[in-house]
Amino acid sequence: MEKRKFRSKKVSERITLAVIYTILAIISIVWLVPFFMLIIISFRGEAVGMSADYLFPKQWSFDNYIKLFTKTKFLTWYGNTLLVSAIVTVFQTIIVLMTSYALSRMRFKLRKPLMNLMLILGMFPGFLSMTAVYFVLKEINLTQNLLGLMLVYTASSAMQYYICKGFFDTIPKSLDEAARIDGASRHTIFVKIILPLAKPIIIYTILTAFIAPWGEYMFSSFIMLGDTDKYTVAVGMKSWIDNATLMSEGYFSIFCAAAVVVSIPITALFIWLQRYYVAGVTGGSVKG
Amino acid sequence: MANVSLKHIYKVYPNGTKAVNDFNMEIQDKEFIVFVGPSGCGKSTTLRMIAGLEDISAGELKIGDLIVNDMEPKDRDIAMVFQNYALYPHMTVYDNIAFGLKLRKLPKDEIHNKVVEAAEILGITDYLNKKPKEMSGGQRQRVALGRAIVREPKVMLLDEPLSNLDAKLRTQMRAEISKLHTKLQTTFIYVTHDQVEAMTMGTRIVVMKDGFVQQIDTPKNLYNYPANKFVAGFIGTPQMNFFEGTLLKTGENVSIRFEGSEAEITVPYSMLYKAKPAYLDGKTKVCIGLRPEDASLTDEKANGGNSVIKVKVSHKEELGSETLIYGDINLENDSYGESSTRIIIKDSGERELQAGDVINVALNLNRVHLFDKETEQCVLPRIPEYNYLDCEVKSGKLRFLGAELDLPSAAQCPDLKGDLLIPTDAVTFDGNLKAEVVSREHMCGVNLLSLTLNGKRLYAVSHDCDEGKAIDGAGSTVNIGIDFKKITIISDGEKVLTPMPALNQFACSFVKRKSVEEVEESGKTKKKKRIRFGFTVGENFFEASEENSQKIFAALGIKKAFTTGLKMECGAYDLTVSDSGIAASVMEALDYGSEKFLKCSVGENVVYVKCSEDISGDIRLLPDFGKVGVVETQREIKII
Numbered sequence: 001m002e003k004r005k006f007r008s009k010k011v012s013e014r015i016t017l018a019v020i021y022t023i024l025a026i027i028s029i030v031w032l033v034p035f036f037m038l039i040i041i042s043f044r045g046e047a048v049g050m051s052a053d054y055l056f057p058k059q060w061s062f063d064n065y066i067k068l069f070t071k072t073k074f075l076t077w078y079g080n081t082l083l084v085s086a087i088v089t090v091f092q093t094i095i096v097l098m099t100s101y102a103l104s105r106m107r108f109k110l111r112k113p114l115m116n117l118m119l120i121l122g123m124f125p126g127f128l129s130m131t132a133v134y135f136v137l138k139e140i141n142l143t144q145n146l147l148g149l150m151l152v153y154t155a156s157s158a159m160q161y162y163i164c165k166g167f168f169d170t171i172p173k174s175l176d177e178a179a180r181i182d183g184a185s186r187h188t189i190f191v192k193i194i195l196p197l198a199k200p201i202i203i204y205t206i207l208t209a210f211i212a213p214w215g216e217y218m219f220s221s222f223i224m225l226g227d228t229d230k231y232t233v234a235v236g237m238k239s240w241i242d243n244a245t246l247m248s249e250g251y252f253s254i255f256c257a258a259a260v261v262v263s264i265p266i267t268a269l270f271i272w273l274q275r276y277y278v279a280g281v282t283g284g285s286v287k288g
Numbered sequence: 289m290a291n292v293s294l295k296h297i298y299k300v301y302p303n304g305t306k307a308v309n310d311f312n313m314e315i316q317d318k319e320f321i322v323f324v325g326p327s328g329c330g331k332s333t334t335l336r337m338i339a340g341l342e343d344i345s346a347g348e349l350k351i352g353d354l355i356v357n358d359m360e361p362k363d364r365d366i367a368m369v370f371q372n373y374a375l376y377p378h379m380t381v382y383d384n385i386a387f388g389l390k391l392r393k394l395p396k397d398e399i400h401n402k403v404v405e406a407a408e409i410l411g412i413t414d415y416l417n418k419k420p421k422e423m424s425g426g427q428r429q430r431v432a433l434g435r436a437i438v439r440e441p442k443v444m445l446l447d448e449p450l451s452n453l454d455a456k457l458r459t460q461m462r463a464e465i466s467k468l469h470t471k472l473q474t475t476f477i478y479v480t481h482d483q484v485e486a487m488t489m490g491t492r493i494v495v496m497k498d499g500f501v502q503q504i505d506t507p508k509n510l511y512n513y514p515a516n517k518f519v520a521g522f523i524g525t526p527q528m529n530f531f532e533g534t535l536l537k538t539g540e541n542v543s544i545r546f547e548g549s550e551a552e553i554t555v556p557y558s559m560l561y562k563a564k565p566a567y568l569d570g571k572t573k574v575c576i577g578l579r580p581e582d583a584s585l586t587d588e589k590a591n592g593g594n595s596v597i598k599v600k601v602s603h604k605e606e607l608g609s610e611t612l613i614y615g616d617i618n619l620e621n622d623s624y625g626e627s628s629t630r631i632i633i634k635d636s637g638e639r640e641l642q643a644g645d646v647i648n649v650a651l652n653l654n655r656v657h658l659f660d661k662e663t664e665q666c667v668l669p670r671i672p673e674y675n676y677l678d679c680e681v682k683s684g685k686l687r688f689l690g691a692e693l694d695l696p697s698a699a700q701c702p703d704l705k706g707d708l709l710i711p712t713d714a715v716t717f718d719g720n721l722k723a724e725v726v727s728r729e730h731m732c733g734v735n736l737l738s739l740t741l742n743g744k745r746l747y748a749v750s751h752d753c754d755e756g757k758a759i760d761g762a763g764s765t766v767n768i769g770i771d772f773k774k775i776t777i778i779s780d781g782e783k784v785l786t787p788m789p790a791l792n793q794f795a796c797s798f799v800k801r802k803s804v805e806e807v808e809e810s811g812k813t814k815k816k817k818r819i820r821f822g823f824t825v826g827e828n829f830f831e832a833s834e835e836n837s838q839k840i841f842a843a844l845g846i847k848k849a850f851t852t853g854l855k856m857e858c859g860a861y862d863l864t865v866s867d868s869g870i871a872a873s874v875m876e877a878l879d880y881g882s883e884k885f886l887k888c889s890v891g892e893n894v895v896y897v898k899c900s901e902d903i904s905g906d907i908r909l910l911p912d913f914g915k916v917g918v919v920e921t922q923r924e925i926k927i928i
Binding site: 183 | 339340341360361362366367368371372374375376377387391392435439
């Protein structure tokens, strides 16, 4: 007892840290192994399919990447996904920012009910409405069409207002009021005062708006069913996995190469905008 | 550079909280008005309503000659400085100041000149290229002021601009804002909770509490003539001493008794002449207020002992230039807590005092303030409301102050001896009693005349517009009369004669009427539908003017306007007997000598109408809608 009581603070701190770091290390290994495998397998030169019982390639090569862009439709899919994601990002960002500003600054009768409704709707998984959405799109001839996909992705973007509104709430209202007295309209206030102060949250919104359609599978597989030229990367790559013959012909390493290529833009975006992203999330969460 | 006029301004929140109640004020051009009061008193809300950042629930706000109730802030030609400065953090100081000008699309060189000029006035020329976060609080507030002054507004609104600064900087900025006001010659409206700021800066101060205006006056008058206990306690440090006690008038003297103390002080009645009569009966509790500087240490014998009271010292605060002595007039008590027997004395600190010493304190009762214990209203007003006199009625003649007047038929009462209350505004200047003017004081737009009638004191007020009646001032003689419809006669505690009420009230409602009219258009008669809005009283419909309808809609909303219970208010002079109008039946004809009135019943209400003819039976009354007021019954909000 006596001993424990007088154990130095430094020692106990070190022990705690050691335990914490060990746990973190284990978690990150579990986390990183799949990515590591993916990258290694993508450089495999020999065609062995999924059943290979070894990890490191016997023959290192870039063949998979070359094949990916020359012999498959991957480039088309990649282009489709990029196009859809880019356009969705633009519209979604605008809609989210505007919704958040309105919900943060304006007071109207249905404000609270509307916010609650969006919160509750957000709790339902999106695919519940998939069949209905499909039939609606079919009626207006937008199935197997990238425009339809963009429409579906953009349609519910206003529901992402939450974090962004939280950020706007932290910008003092007296700024709006001062600008109003200075003669600014709502629009001018939004564009000239609020947006320049909301850089972190704009970046955050752009990132989330881009990532969601980039990796989305369910809706696109449903809407694009049957038209391989309109596939997005997720749908296209899933179609490879589903095809056992392709897999056995060495498409597995091509699949891994594709996965690496797909993750490049997001990784790059994240590394570039990381500091804003963190500021956006935490800034919004203080008074969310 | 404009007047600001606030008439019956209310702010009522959707949950029913009244933040501002019936705010009335005329702000003259170039005034420096300060709204002061504890937090939550509605001062900022009022300012924000003037700025247009907050909707006005009811009432009329004018800036210059324009009604601005529904105008956007930017069109009101005002500028505002906020407590947290509200500078745009991403812009440089230059851009901050120029923002409003750029939005108004002024040419670039003009903007530049104005910004530089404003920066020079405020001494921030060196910081023009800095961002707000690189600056200190005082500098930021200067930028905020600069942003306001470049717009050359008609009215400058300042919402606690100095609260975020430290004490030294605050004193400095206070002087600078005052200087700025002199330099710009603009109307300033300044909100603060700091009474020192209010007293040092304002030309007039509005003291507010719980949404109600307590008093509007110059700093000096607020200090010397507080209208109620709240104002008396709020203005001045250390705060005024308040004691509980009673006043008893015996002959020409009044004795003041303090609760919790043996002390009794006798003063001549002339010192308390303006006190409301009901409080001089020795029973009604009053709150006696005396400022710390009006109490001084004394030697009992030297003073004669008339206004000297014994005080037990409990502790003192040495402030260097002066000493505050805390004591208690109840010799059993200590005075660490605030109580109705504690007294603070401002003293030079020459005398060495120990806790527990009993000292003699002379009270300067010429400067005493008296308040009602319950309502906390001042009962020693600057302008007395009533003359409280002994009177006698004998065979239709009223005798008071040695004069005799015939009572008109409407004011007849049986023979009696009693008290007579003559409101100071019921003394007219067209009768045939001769009175001498002792003094004339001008305040708050009226003249208070101190007259003597047969050697006895009588107060009267005359409005500036009566000045033509040649009241020359002290020493002259005037003819006076009494307006009998305003006097009260009391005998044995019962009111024998009551005055005629100043305002008639009757229920009304706001309605919409559709009608089809035939209009001639290019030779053809066309039927056109027309919707009219108006008030109904009983079965009568009175079309409301466009302005009045809008006021109703603005205050009540479109749906509620037609369902809310309303009251119409008008004076006896604003109703005329006519062929059409509100049905009424005459109950009595009242003859007050120079004027005649009819007492009528309208539904359940009793209404008085000026009418020079004797009419009886059923009549119809036509209100003068230019002067009629409309009040919402439930919330007692005056809408028109």
